[in-house]
Amino acid sequence: MKNNSFEEISEQLKAARSILLFTHINMDGDAIGSAVAMCKVLRNMGKECYVLLEDNISDNLLFLDNGYCTKDQSIIDTPDVSMCLDCGDVGRFPKREEKFMTGKVSICVDHHATTDPFCAYNYIDPGAAATGELVYKLINTMGATIDKEIGEALFAAITTDTGNFQYSNTTKETHCIVASLYDAGIDSNYVSVQIYETVRMEKLMLKNRALGTLTMAADGKFAMAYVDQKMLAETGAKMEESEGIVSELRSIAGVQIAAFLKEDSRKVIKVSLRAKTEGDVSAISTQFNGGGHKKAAGCTMHCSLAEAMEQIKTASLENLAEYDK
């Protein structure tokens, strides 16, 4: 399916009086940053506009919401436009799907490769590092001004989705866009401190406990660690706060495959797998009915933690052996 142009989307937004914005559950910086930036632009144009949520914004991103977000589905009865950002699938906003459908016009702006664009107007560009980049372009097409607050929301979107400009999705255009945000007077360090320097102590302690379980194999090419329910109880951390640990395992010198196991319940083990240069972790995850990419994959196993670790280790060593041939 062909994309609409930003001009067409701009026209629809300009013609609307009320706009309801949507993004995916488990909002990351790109989701909330893109939505907030779009919301302020539309309000600056005199539109009635809200970001409709169904779950909570994580603590470190709360600073972006200066009265833009709500969970109140009655805030706008039947919006002229329902617009979803960073989210190419209604399944990613399950409790808001019905509300989304009440919009007289639907618009989707996203950078995830989606098989089936579901809106009347779509702009989907998997080549963009972040939806924030696309929102930036749309705002410019609309001829709207990017002020400090909008610029900082877009910076938050882009810096988080590019791993602070380190991931391979980062392009020349990414840096050109961020450069121009400085013209709006953004304080990128302020944004960075809000996002990255508000780590819950419980999360840090959980990481500490998890890294204490580190085991290596295959001459240091394989690293594995886990989090179990006991650690959660003892540190007071939540399971989702174990996010990021698998990257730390992969960052160890010499490691080619990193595996991180989360004991969700006694016989439900969620496994995150990462490969560096060698190794194809999607080939491992599919053995256990999981999915993903060559360098990042995952699966859920229904066995004890010890059994899961043994099986993942065996499969990983076999995978690494393929590369040594």
Added chain:
Amino acid sequence: MKNNSFEEISEQLKAARSILLFTHINMDGDAIGSAVAMCKVLRNMGKECYVLLEDNISDNLLFLDNGYCTKDQSIIDTPDVSMCLDCGDVGRFPKREEKFMTGKVSICVDHHATTDPFCAYNYIDPGAAATGELVYKLINTMGATIDKEIGEALFAAITTDTGNFQYSNTTKETHCIVASLYDAGIDSNYVSVQIYETVRMEKLMLKNRALGTLTMAADGKFAMAYVDQKMLAETGAKMEESEGIVSELRSIAGVQIAAFLKEDSRKVIKVSLRAKTEGDVSAISTQFNGGGHKKAAGCTMHCSLAEAMEQIKTASLENLAEYDK
């Protein structure tokens, strides 16, 4: 003292046949990245050029040195030009000072605020986020081409010295420069993996041990941890591998002052202090004959680890109390 222009420096380099490059000891990414980029540009122009070192390049930066660096002081007898990069003080290359002085012309390009430029030609810009930015401008003034290798060395310089574009030294120009490096075909993710995903397991284990000593005070506004000799012996890590832990302490939500103590020997305790929004850690470090800035400071104490921790804690709580008034 007024800076020379890049044109004047360019002329001196173009007129030279042999050039010896210098940078500071304990080379970081900006030091080695800037020096290697400059070296390749000069070799591409047919010059005899080396980067003269007196210490080892750290493992994660070794990929930048493709035959540019040497410790052999006789490699060029009396260079036409001695040029130092990212280093505004001969005290920062003590074993090479004499060699530096044999250069018929001396040039300094640096972004550290130095009180007393010591070269015949100086370009010192404390407003630049990295010396890599200045080398980029100098290369352009020289009319030289930035190829992939030079571009990746400059990317390494800039991304490390800006904390991956998160520190407040990052500017619009920083992003504009990096954007243009993509024209040279840089693989920024390759550089990033080399620099950041080669963490020694011993270093990770040391961090884990250190974070296990975390104590908090002042309702979570003060965080303190330490590394002692026993941890080094047990993990096999080196003391310098504790670098970065103090930032992790500061990143804890609510923490305003973070203190990290390193037991160098039984009665020599090196203290790193960081402040987030509140707190002035230079006021703490000066109490113990140390120095630094408001948000990053340090001192060396001659007492036991336990005594040092007690004194630092007391001084920090007093400092925080000032902000609560």
